[in-house]
Amino acid sequence: MIDLHVHSTMSDGTYSPGEIAKLASEKGLYAFALTDHDTIFGNTAAKIASMAYKVKFINGMEMSLNYDGHQIHVVALGFDENSTAFKNFYTQLRAKKSASIANVVDYLYKQGLDISMEKVRPYATGDGVDKYAILRYLITNQSAVGDIQYL
Numbered sequence: 761m762i763d764l765h766v767h768s769t770m771s772d773g774t775y776s777p778g779e780i781a782k783l784a785s786e787k788g789l790y791a792f793a794l795t796d797h798d799t800i801f802g803n804t805a806a807k808i809a810s811m812a813y814k815v816k817f818i819n820g821m822e823m824s825l826n827y828d829g830h831q832i833h834v835v836a837l838g839f840d841e842n843s844t845a846f847k848n849f850y851t852q853l854r855a856k857k858s859a860s861i862a863n864v865v866d867y868l869y870k871q872g873l874d875i876s877m878e879k880v881r882p883y884a885t886g887d888g889v890d891k892y893a894i895l896r897y898l899i900t901n902q903s904a905v906g907d908i909q910y911l
Contacts, residue, residue: 762791764818765835770802770886771822777802781809781817791816795835798824798857800850801886803841823853854888861889868894874904 767773768780775783777794784792792815794806803819810817820837839846861877868875875897880889883896898904 761789762793762816763789764793764820764837765795765822766792767796767822768794768802768806770799771796771890772892777806778809781806781813781815784810785813785815789815791818793818793820793835793837795820795822795837796886797822797892798853798890799886799888800841857890858888861891861894864891864894865889872906873898874901874906879904 763784766780766784768775768777770777773780773796780792780794792810794802794817796802798821800819800821803821807817807819818837819839819841820835821839823834823836825832825834841847841850865875865877865880875894877889879901880893880897883893883900884890885893
C-alpha cells in the first residue's frame with residue numbers, strides 16, 4: 761500500500777516529515793509522498809527519515825494555482841527539485857505566496873487584529889510565512905483578536 765497525499769507540519773499536517781516516515785513504516789506502507797501545500801521544505805527530512813525507516817519516499821507538493829479564474833489544487837509527484845525549470849517555477853510560486861500573505865496580514869491588521877509580519881514570522885515552519893503561520897500565531901495569541909465585532 762502507498763499514500764500519495766500526505767501533509768506535514770510544514771503546512772497543515774499534524775506530524776513532522778520524520779514522524780510521517782516512521783508512521784508509514786509502522787503502518788506497513790511501501791511508499792508515501794509528502795505533498796505539503798506550496799512548499800517542498802520538508803522533502804529532504806522526509807527522504808532522510810524514509811531511508812532510516814526503510815520506506816520508499818516520493819517527493820511531492822500540492823500547489824494552489826489559478827486557472828481560468830479559479831483556484832485549483834494540483835498534486836505534483838516525483839519531480840526534479842534541482843532542475844532549473846522547477847527552481848524558476850518554485851521561486852515564482854513562493855514570491856506570489858509571500859505577497860499574498862503580506863496582503864492578508866495587512867487586511868487583518870486593518871480589521872483591528874494585533875498582527876504584523878514580524879509577529880507572525882516566528883510561527884513559520886517552512887521556507888516562508890504562510891497562512892498556517894498566521895493561524896498558529898492567532899491560536900497562540902488569542903488576545904490578538906480581542907473583542908472585534910465581525911457581524
